[in-house]
Amino acid sequence: MQVPRNWRLQKQRYSLIGEVCEHCGVKLFPPRDVCPECSHGAQTLYQFTGMGNIHSFSQVFDPPNGHIENTPFIVALIQLEEGPMVTAQLTDIDIEHVEIGMEVEMVTRKMSDDGTEGMIIYGYKFRPPIVD
Amino acid sequence: MTIDNREPDLQAMKPDIPVGIVGYGAYIPRYRLPAEDIAKLWVGPSNRVPVTEKSVAGIDEDVVTMSIEAARNVLARADVNPIDIGAVWVGSESHPYAVKPTSTIVAEAIGAVPNTQAADWQFACKAGTEAIQASTGFVGSGMTKYALAIGMDTAQGRPGDALEYTAGAGGAAFLLGTAEESVATIEGSFSFVTDTPDFWRRQNAKYPQHSKRFTGEPAYFKHIAECAEQLMHALGTKPTDYAYAIFHQPNSKFPQQVAKVLGFTTEQIATGLLAADVGNVYAGSALLGLTAVLDVAQTGDRILLVSFGSGAGSDAFDLSVNDRLSLCQTLAPTTKDYIERRTVIDYATYARYRGKLALI
Amino acid sequence: MTGSTNIYVSGTGCTKVGEHWGTSLRHLAWEAVNLALLSSNTKKPDAIFVGNMLSSSLSQQLNVGALVADFCGFRGTEAITVEAAGASGAAALRQAILAIRSGEINTALVVGVEKMTDAVGPDVTTAIAGGADSDWELAHGLTAPAIAALIMRRYMYEHSVPTDGLSGFSVNAHKNASTNSYAMFRNLISNEQYSRGAMVSSPVNVFDSAPDADGAAALVITSSDRELVEGRSIQIAASNLTTDSLAIHDREDLLTFSAAQTSARYAYDQAGIDANDIDVAEIYDRFGVYAAMSLEACGFADWGSGWEMAQNGSVGLQGSLPISTFGGLKARGNPGGATGVYQIVEIAQQLAGTAKDNQVSDVKWALAQCLGSNGGTAVTHILNVVG
Numbered sequence: 008m009q010v011p012r013n014w015r016l017q018k019q020r021y022s023l024i025g026e027v028c029e030h031c032g033v034k035l036f037p038p039r040d041v042c043p044e045c046s047h048g049a050q051t052l053y054q055f056t057g058m059g060n061i062h063s064f065s066q067v068f069d070p071p072n073g074h075i076e077n078t079p080f081i082v083a084l085i086q087l088e089e090g091p092m093v094t095a096q097l098t099d100i101d102i103e104h105v106e107i108g109m110e111v112e113m114v115t116r117k118m119s120d121d122g123t124e125g126m127i128i129y130g131y132k133f134r135p136p137i138v139d
Numbered sequence: 140m141t142i143d144n145r146e147p148d149l150q151a152m153k154p155d156i157p158v159g160i161v162g163y164g165a166y167i168p169r170y171r172l173p174a175e176d177i178a179k180l181w182v183g184p185s186n187r188v189p190v191t192e193k194s195v196a197g198i199d200e201d202v203v204t205m206s207i208e209a210a211r212n213v214l215a216r217a218d219v220n221p222i223d224i225g226a227v228w229v230g231s232e233s234h235p236y237a238v239k240p241t242s243t244i245v246a247e248a249i250g251a252v253p254n255t256q257a258a259d260w261q262f263a264c265k266a267g268t269e270a271i272q273a274s275t276g277f278v279g280s281g282m283t284k285y286a287l288a289i290g291m292d293t294a295q296g297r298p299g300d301a302l303e304y305t306a307g308a309g310g311a312a313f314l315l316g317t318a319e320e321s322v323a324t325i326e327g328s329f330s331f332v333t334d335t336p337d338f339w340r341r342q343n344a345k346y347p348q349h350s351k352r353f354t355g356e357p358a359y360f361k362h363i364a365e366c367a368e369q370l371m372h373a374l375g376t377k378p379t380d381y382a383y384a385i386f387h388q389p390n391s392k393f394p395q396q397v398a399k400v401l402g403f404t405t406e407q408i409a410t411g412l413l414a415a416d417v418g419n420v421y422a423g424s425a426l427l428g429l430t431a432v433l434d435v436a437q438t439g440d441r442i443l444l445v446s447f448g449s450g451a452g453s454d455a456f457d458l459s460v461n462d463r464l465s466l467c468q469t470l471a472p473t474t475k476d477y478i479e480r481r482t483v484i485d486y487a488t489y490a491r492y493r494g495k496l497a498l499i
Numbered sequence: 500m501t502g503s504t505n506i507y508v509s510g511t512g513c514t515k516v517g518e519h520w521g522t523s524l525r526h527l528a529w530e531a532v533n534l535a536l537l538s539s540n541t542k543k544p545d546a547i548f549v550g551n552m553l554s555s556s557l558s559q560q561l562n563v564g565a566l567v568a569d570f571c572g573f574r575g576t577e578a579i580t581v582e583a584a585g586a587s588g589a590a591a592l593r594q595a596i597l598a599i600r601s602g603e604i605n606t607a608l609v610v611g612v613e614k615m616t617d618a619v620g621p622d623v624t625t626a627i628a629g630g631a632d633s634d635w636e637l638a639h640g641l642t643a644p645a646i647a648a649l650i651m652r653r654y655m656y657e658h659s660v661p662t663d664g665l666s667g668f669s670v671n672a673h674k675n676a677s678t679n680s681y682a683m684f685r686n687l688i689s690n691e692q693y694s695r696g697a698m699v700s701s702p703v704n705v706f707d708s709a710p711d712a713d714g715a716a717a718l719v720i721t722s723s724d725r726e727l728v729e730g731r732s733i734q735i736a737a738s739n740l741t742t743d744s745l746a747i748h749d750r751e752d753l754l755t756f757s758a759a760q761t762s763a764r765y766a767y768d769q770a771g772i773d774a775n776d777i778d779v780a781e782i783y784d785r786f787g788v789y790a791a792m793s794l795e796a797c798g799f800a801d802w803g804s805g806w807e808m809a810q811n812g813s814v815g816l817q818g819s820l821p822i823s824t825f826g827g828l829k830a831r832g833n834p835g836g837a838t839g840v841y842q843i844v845e846i847a848q849q850l851a852g853t854a855k856d857n858q859v860s861d862v863k864w865a866l867a868q869c870l871g872s873n874g875g876t877a878v879t880h881i882l883n884v885v886g
Contacts, residue, residue, distance in 0.1 A: 016634060021207070021248035037635045043749075063656070063753070065648030066701045067640060071625040074640040077198055082645050082700075084653075084748055092748035094636050094649075098199055099169045101482075102701070107656055115207045115248055116199040118639065127235055129203060129244060130639070137472040137480055 013128050020130030023113050025091065027053040036091040057113030059087040059133065066102045073119030073128070085111060085133050099134040112136045151327030151373040151457070152272065154279015159321025160313050160458070161219060161285065162467065164212025165430035166205045167309040167417055167477035170195040172489045174304045180486050181299045189390035193307035193418025195484065196293045198492045200308070201235045206291045207248045209312035212471035213287065214249060216322075217314050221249050224314070225283025226256035226274060230266025230422045231310075232340070232347075233293045234259050245289070256283070263338060264387055265448025266290060267310065267422040272328055272454055274315040285316045292421035297346035298495055305390055305414070309477075310423020311430045322464035323433065323442070325456055329370035331362055332452030339450065349449075355393070358451045363387065363397050366453035367445045374457055378402040382440035385411035385428035387447035389419045403443075410435060416478050422448075431474040436460045504600050508733040508882065509726075510539020510719035511844040515681040516832030519713040524551075524558055524614040525570040527715040532571045532610055535717035538727075544719065545604035547571075547578035550591030550611040552836035552871075556626040558617045567610055577604075582836070583740075584630035585785065586871030587611065588716065589839025589878035595720055596738045605722050611840030612715040627711060627835070630872045632746035644700040644708055646747055646873050647786040652702055654754055654788050658803040665787035666693040667809025669706045669829050672784060675816060676826025678856035683712050683832030709785040709827075714834030716841040728851045730886060736864075737769035737881035745875040754803070756789075758877035759796035759868060766866070766879040767798075774798035777881075778862040779849045780820060781842035783870040784827040793868060794822070796877075821859045824849060839869035839878060850884045 018024050025036030028049035033042055035049055042049040064083035067074075074080065081097040083105070097105060098116055111133035118130040172195050174188035196205065206229050214221060227246040234241045242257035256277070260266040267290015274286035291310030296302035318324040337358035340347035363386055371377060378384070384403045386394040391414045398408045411428030420427055425446040432442055442458040490496050512534025514527055522530075528549070536542075547568050554560040561580075568578035583590035588611025595607035615623055628637045631646055654660065669688060676682035688706060696704030720735065727733045743758035744750055751757060767773050774797060782797065784790035791805030799820050800808050808814050814822045825831050825845045828838060846865035848854040868879045 012634075013638075016638075017247060021244075022250065037746075063649040063653040065645050065652060065703070066698070067642060067645045067648075068697075068701075069624055069642060069644065069699050070621060070640060071628050071637060071642055072621045073625075075621060077640070080640055082639065082641055082649065084649050084753070092753075094641060094746065094748045095639050096199075099197060107652070114204070116197075116204050117201060118199075127201070127203075128638070129248075132199065138476055 010126060013126070021115050023055040023057050023131050025053050025055055027051050034089040034091055036087065036093055055087055055089055059085040059093070059111055061105065061107055061109050061111060062086045062092060063107060064097065064105050073121065081105060083133065096132045097134060098132040110136060149369055149373050151329055151370055153327050154275055156279045156281055157318035157324060158275045158279045158315055159318040159324040159461065161316035161321050162213040162217025162314040163311065163430050163433050164209040164216065164471055165311045165427055165474040165477055166209040166212070166291070167194050167427070168196045168200055168205065169480055169482050170197060170484045170492065171481045172484055172486065176486050177304050189304050189392065190418050191415045193305055194309050194420065195489050195492060196308035201293060202229065202231045202233050202291045203235055203241050203244045205308070205310060206241060206245045206289045206312065209289060209291065209310060210245055210249045210287060213312045213314045215471040216467035219285055219314060221251045222254070224251040224255055224285045224287050226277055226286035227251050228258055228260055228270035228273060228287065229289045229291065230260035230262070230270045231290070231292050232261060232263055232266065232421055233295060251287070262452065263448035263450050264421045264424055265446040265452055265454055267426045268446035268454035268456070271313055271315065271456070272330065275325055275328065278315050278317065285314055288313050288315060290422040290426040292423050294419060294421040295346050300346070302347070302349065305419040307418030307420045309417055309420040309427055311426040321461060322467060323458045323460045326459055327370065327374050328454060328456045329366055329373060330452060330454050331366035331369065335451035337449045337451055354449070358449065359389065359393055359447050360397055360400070362451050362453040363445050363447050364400055366455040367401055367443065370455040370457060376457065380441055381407060381443045383410055383432045383436065384408050384443040385425050385432060386445050387425045388412060388414035388428065391415045413478065427474060433464060434468055434473040434475065436464060438462050438465065504722050505724065506596055506599055506720055506722055506735045507725050508718055508735065508843070508847050509721050510535040510541060511717070511847050512538060513681060513716035513841055513844050514714050516683045516712045516714040516834055518616050520616055522713070524554055524560060524563065524612060525566055527614060527713060528567045528610050528612040529571050531612070531715035531717040532608065535608070535719050539719035539725070541606060541719045543573060544576065544606050544608035546598055547573060547576055547608045547610065548591040548595040549578065549580050550588030550836045550839060551580055552582060552584055552587045552613060553626050554614065556629065557623065558614055563612065567612070583876045584871030585835060586839055586869045586876045586878045587836030589842070589867070589869035589880065590740060590876065592718065592839065592843060592880065593738050593740045593878055596735060599720065599722050607720050609718040609720060609840060610715065611837030613835035613837045614713055615711045615835065616713050623711065635746050642700060643873070644703045647788060648700040648703040650747065650753060651786065651788040654791065655702070657754060660806050663690060663694050664810065665707065665791060665806050666690050668784055668787040668790040668814070669693055671809060671814050672823040672827040672829035675824055675857055676830030679825040679831060682826040682830055683710055684826070684830040703786055707787045709829045709833040712832035712834050714832060714837045714841065716837050716844050718840060718843055727847060728853060731851050732885040733847050733850050734883055734885045735880060736883045737766035737879070739765040739769065740876065740878045741765070742876050743874055745872045747873060754792065756792050756796040756870065756874040756877065758874055759793055759870060762877040762879040763797040763868065766881050770881045770883070772864060776864045777820065777866045778864055779824055779846060779859045780822050780866045781824070781827065781845055782822055782868050784823050784829050785833055789870065790822070797866065797868060816857065816859055824854065824857050824859060842867035842869055843880060846882055850882055
């Protein structure tokens with residue numbers, strides 16, 4: 008398990024903190040420091056609301072390492088309400104109920120772990136809102 | 140040396156600066172395991188199960204993730220910048236790490252780091268109310284402006300043990316601040332603690348053990364009753380002064396019995412009695428009852444809260460509801476919202492989600 | 500193409516694609532190199548470019564360039580590994596072309612080699628998934644099929660593709676592979692079998708998905724006019740490599756392989772032709788939806804209609820644009836970083852007229868396009884017959 012590498016991304020993964028370009032106003036997630044729209048520096052931190060809708064989704068049956076016990080799991084492209092597209096797992100929902108366009112909200116969950124003795128990696132997933 | 144046998148000074152604990160709950164938030168996972176399912180598997184009497192069903196954490200949930208969600212619900216109700224939170228204290232008996240705090244992860248996730256206190260509390264089912272008492276002292280002494288106290292568990296029950304019917308998952312978080320900006324003022328609290336071995340889990344054991352009927356009278360009933368009576372005595376209150384009373388709820392029966400002993404009516408405890416629907420959520424048990432009450436309480440209502448932790452002890456609190464409560468009740472999902480969000484699972488799914496199947 | 504040096508394919512070779520449990524990375528490479536050198540009658544290349552994707556993660560082997568040079572008897576020769584995920588082999592060819600064009604060398608040996616079966620199971624799935632954005636895709640459990648599935652579901656949704664509407668690519672690929680002796684899957688499949696395929700990452704099922712396999716392919720390319728077969732010189736008329744975002748969530752349009760589109764346009768310009776002139780194409784059909792989107796990107800079909808070419812038979816050996824003529828990634832097999840070199844070996848055979856049962860008639864211009872990182876890298880080559 009690559010501890011420093013995951014530690015470095017905690018802020019973004021736990022809370023969906025990205026960046027905003029002060030020059031053209033575009034919101035960036037994942038953070039990339041340089042605005043892809045206007046090429047100006049964009050390092051001002053921005054807290055996303057975590058609300059978005061499903062652009063596409065898939066149920067994964069053949070997992071990579073760190074995700075085996077959670078298989079099958081659902082992954083999705085989420086269009087955040089501020090604009091950016093995010094790739095993440097869905098949680099608290101069964102595949103039969105997932106639809107393109109449905110509203111979801113961000114929650115922080117266990118993303119993966121390194122066995123029972125290793126680090127647990129936490130990060131964002133999305134689920135249907137608790138309250139409509 | 141002779142023992143000093145004088146009676147202790149039975150004053151309620153009160154901070155110098157009045158303290159109250161500035162924000163609160165519940166969390167209950169989505170999954171439910173009916174007690175009948177367990178009774179079927181282990182051939183128990185299905186007509187005498189201690190709860191209807193219990194809440195079960197999903198495969199990607201633990202005390203960290205559940206605490207984060209409850210804390211976010213707190214912040215949705217309290218108009219507070221997380222950088223002003225001076226302590227993040229999480230009480231649980233199911234911290235995901237034996238060494239490495241739950242609290243730092245929660246503090247990081249809600250944006251309270253780095254200038255904050257962070258620690259994990261452990262005292263069986265009363266670890267959360269301990270964190271509230273400590274937070275009361277921390278804020279009430281002026282050492283910090285706000286302190287976040289969480290009681291949260293994904294309780295463990297050995298397959299086939301009586302505990303398995305009830306060992307649920309859930310809890311609540313509370314932000315303590317000055318009484319003047321609070322939704323409910325803490326009028327006083329009281330603790331009652333003895334060395335009573337009713338329930339324990341050794342350092343490297345996966346499941347706890349308990350001393351069966353010994354967990355009742357000398358443990359649960361004695362500590363809760365003494366603690367509640369002494370707090371009411373110290374504050375000069377009586378059961379009829381309270382709109383609501385909440386007692387630790389390892390099952391549905393115990394809290395009803397202790398309420399009766401103390402002179403509380405069924406109506407007073409109904410709102411905060413959730414064991415039938417979620418089971419025993421351990422460090423979150425009494426606290427989840429409190430969030431259910433705060434979701435509906437009105438200005439001027441007085442609330443009695445008494446926790447119980449094995450080992451053993453109780454913390455009792457007297458709270459009075461302020462005007463501000465009505466403004467924040469709907470700013471985050473209510474306890475009822477979480478209870479009604481339920482998906483029933485079978486024992487096999489439960490066994491998988493809770494790591495009861497050995498894959499290696 | 501830009502500049503003045505003409506470059507020819509003077510030799511080709513490849514191994515059977517499959518699970519070579521008993522053969523190591525270096526032995527696989529040597530087998531293909533040996534065949535290419537024999538067919539080219541070249542004694543020694545000036546430099547060796549090795550396309551490889553996974554040896555560092557699956558075989559704990561870096562510097563495959565030097566390893567292959569040494570093992571094939573060229574100790575001392577300039578050699579380097581080129582890695583661009585699934586497009587590694589095509590990118591190695593691109594680098595070899597640049598080297599010849601620079602005037603530093605005249606003859607290059609291009610090798611694509613992949614040894615998937617040094618590990619098995621999730622280790623391989625994980626290594627391959629590293630072709631996408633590791634921090635923001637793989638970390639969330641996204642595998643290569645999962646990324647294709649996200650694209651496929653959206654493609655079918657936006658373009659109103661019927662269920663199983665992408666099946667034609669797999670059926671065609673298996674049909675063509677059935678007569679290819681080095682293909683991994685030589686069985687025919689029907690639409691019904693496709694429909695019953697077990698899900699890998701819904702809606703991608705096993706029949707949508709190319710098998711990850713071992714294999715090696717090699718080319719000798721040279722600035723001297725050398726015939727590949729008697730009377731036919733095969734010229735590299737265009738070469739281009741273009742990139743896009745690695746992560747699909749950063750793409751301007753999820754349903755356009757914009758790197759593939761740009762790369763194809765540049766390639767047509769270099770060759771002085773357009774899409775209509777292409778007689779045969781080896782495209783990146785790792786997943787049915789990638790084949791459809793590649794056809795659109797290369798200008799063979801309108802945006803959103805690439806899938807229809809497989810359903811109406813246009814992509815068959817007798818169709819208007821034959822693709823995957825030896826089975827493609829889907830049925831010949833997908834040996835990762837070797838795939839891009841296999842594609843060139845295959846279109847060279849089509850141009851030389853040596854494709855036997857898989858021969859497309861009257862091939863003058865052929866295109867090979869290889870993608871890495873789900874379209875994050877696109878490499879396009881166009882070859883034609885001279886003489």
